Amino acid sequence: MTSDELTPAAPAHGYTEDSIRSLDWREHIRLRPGMYIGKLGDGSAYDDGIYVLVKEVIDNCIDEHVMGHGRTIDIKISEQRVQVRDYGRGIPLGKVVDVVSKINTGGKYDSKVFQKSVGLNGVGTKAVNALSGYFLVQSVREGLMKSAEFARGQLVQDPKPQKTPQRNGTLVTFQPDDTIFKNYRFIPEYLENQMWNYVYLNAGLIINYNGQKYFSENGLRDLLGRKADVEHLRYPIIHLKGPDIELALSHGNDYGEEYYSFVNGQYTTQGGTHLAAFREAVVKTVQEFYAKANKNKKYDASDIRASIIAAVSVRVQEPVFESQTKTKLGSINMGEDGPTVRGFVLDFVKEELDNFLHKNPATAEALKKRIEQSERERTDMAGVKKLANQRAKKANLHNRKLRDCRLHLGETKEAEKELLTTLFITEGDSASGSITKSRNVELEAVFSLRGKPLNCYGLKKKIVYENEEFNLLQHALNIEEGMDGLRYNRVVVATDADVDGMHIRLLLLTFFLQFFPDLVRNGHVFILETPLFRVRNKKETIYCYNEGEKQAAMRRLGKNPEITRFKGLGEISPDEFGKFIGDNIKLEPVILQSDRSIQQVLTYYMGKNTPDRQQFIIENLRLEKDLVTSDALPVAEVAEADLA
Template structure:
């Protein structure tokens, strides 16, 4: 792949200012174009997981074509090994496939009609971004392998006989100069592998000896993801190139999981838009009542998986489908999904009266509640609109998560803090491009057991909802990271709990989709005239004293407001420590909230506060 890089640093602009990068140099200079963000493994969408996925996608494509029922993955501290039992790469093409851009079998739609890795880039990106990349193809009793470093051939091994079963083995070590201090987290990998087996019933994946397998496909996925009991048995519909599961639970909002050719499209796309519209329309026509679509979809939990010929994604990381049609000669995605649901979902509801009755009851309850708060909603929206013009609670940033353009929309974040001094420190220290601040007035209301009416009646909640822009769903979310920044004392912990309760009660997807975090701030500052250490734990404080000596000055920070803006800048910068708030699959939201915020003794609440489930606890 070639790119012309034009330098305008000097006044002269001649032929010597133009350079051509070879494929591996281009990938290494512009990795974000190929794998999205880099990261160190702290987040599920960090680059090291994309590298693993690019290799796995090739193995999954082989399974989808009917070859190889088992994939073996081994990951140690730094090295990743993936062995599939597909057909194996043609031996004379192993070098081309692993080191020549735009080279692969997937351009031939007859061989790989509905594969994920279409553009011949993925495996080459893994190669270029690894300090060690080894690939070996086993095919019909013979094998061919190569060893690379940063995309450069180290050893081109001769072809030789083998007793190994057909398939491909890839081993790579991500380059630590690009993925600084990286570490794979089993939780993220296991979540990825579960999706693979849910979408490919019968496939077995072994990860470091642990077996992943699914018999019931997307039904197993929904049972894994749901955090409340379904109101009716999961509706499971399958057809050629489409699989759908639908149910409703007692929660606000909508929850979807969408897939194309086995790829988890976390940002949806044309297929998810078509599914939401077609499901709502089919259900509305079945009951022959003029239901509002929002009432039909309120509390829905669903998954849709389709297979598309030569899919078009809106980025190399393939998180949003852009295809309008199922294939070159097929119908539109919208018509394909609409026709399927019109027939199959309508038939299902006619045949299963108990399910139809339970669904109708849920829709009527949602409609009743929406109408009951309609007046309050209108007033609250007007109040929020006026407040937004001069909202003293919100110090906004310039870049937002729902911006259609921009390279750093994923960095958009909002700090929710309490108290003038803490708000002042963060506001003065923040990056005004990507970091907003929302100031609470004391402890927020305990919203446990209350209806959505309170979101509009309580000015603080209404303004927070307006700031986040989530009233009409997650599509409008303005900040990728919602960071709760409170003091590390009992009062601060209680505020965390009240905010998490609010999100779980009314906007559970914020937590389920990984948008809610807790900011860690230092408890101590240990310094002498030459060095300063900020310590987040007692152990770090002891280590700092041992380094600086017993005469070091030790300061205990009692609250965020005691930390000067100059110091605070370090704690909310690129290396800030965040704990992602997560839900375990066994945590039913109703039970969780009752346990957290029901009529508990103070001792029990203190226990709960000390045991808040965060991503750090799950690692």
């Protein structure tokens, strides 16, 4: 045997010096956009990448305002393009190109210039630049304007500074790259909520967005006033402010806990250290306050937090977020040699909330009554809950209603798979069968309803445990104890587009809003859109979602194409269904309007038949034949008109 025969054969794809690549900033962002802006999406979810791009640009304007430069921001957002103009100091003219195209370049590393900024990593505007098909930056300082244009992060225009009569400040215009954000769209409700949050957190700031003025005088008190049904709050909003902290809280009648948390003006949708500390501090303070006056009575933490609605905002130096999208705060000190965020929040709430309750005995008494009501409801439900959970445990062993998937939210570190984990809620065996056969068994589960679910409007949560179908759905989602255990990121209502299907949608939305409102608030609930028509010839098949698309498909395919009208999900074959619930899935998010509380929405659509609702139905009434000729909603879609 020769020495050559002893030498192992080289692999087909050798790991050599040629295997090592160095990517420039633009290539890296475009190759791994999820590292910088989270998931891409098409705009149907509030945390999709296109909204992160908008936020990154506005955050820079907010930081200027916080530092005392500029109190107005002008924003225009169309279907394709975003334009943001502030009136701060403007980017230093000699660094305009570098600031938007060189990673780790910016003014926020100097804590003396930007003491408590949202963006500290020098990445935000670079990511926007790299992920935009068109990107323009203009800076005005002392009568001179410097501009630069880019395409997908590459500099295409770099003219010299010119004289201008414009006010100091920075303008950024960009258009997301449609090769990365495919079929994207901006949903107005998401952007409006974003604008309101900015002004709530920066009292005195004016945002002019698409011709509408956004302004707040009372900060987080205004936020709760807009988010809550003020008429049904159990006591007036408690509003407390201190250096680097502001909070507002009250209790209502909704189930669950409703929180809005912020760090340096950033909406931390996933909470973090500051929110955990706030929840802990409220419980401890309330327990100690009433223990002194009520013979050491100690209320349960769940009863104290039940039905709470609250907002908390802190400002810290050099915040540490758990991702570039800054949706969750990590553990951090308030500043150099300062207390931890947890200690800071605990101390502030303990002193200020305790003082407030002592000075306002009427509020303290109303809070006590709300806590004791929650205590009675919890005790009353304990026996029913135990029996229902025993039944659900047995049913889960052979739960015919649930065709589960293999991966669930929180069970894998693969972020993209987590974000796509989906539960389809369907009606009847035929539709359930089609989705079950065509789904991705790794990521998509199916829960089958038996006809129309119970109308639970105005009922107590006890009914969730007494009704077998609701109880099994609750267990399938794993949300009995809150959203932390949610097993699916997307809960998709998949019903027919007829009157019965629309009614089932409305009843399911009522169930979620009545008992698990956080599912809707946190953007987890969607409506599945399926095609109304199939237009095809021997060479091509086109699926159409409205009459306009059908007419366009007929023109494209030419003479006498075959046209099929789908009247129900059960008529769509499993092979076809696979095309509608995969990468090209069309989902309509269920969105609560920011100026309507849950109780107001449910009362309007599910309460007594008021003249206002009657008029709304008359104005939106369409016959079945009109469905294919009009974009107006049929009567059974009344709730969607406001919710989705």
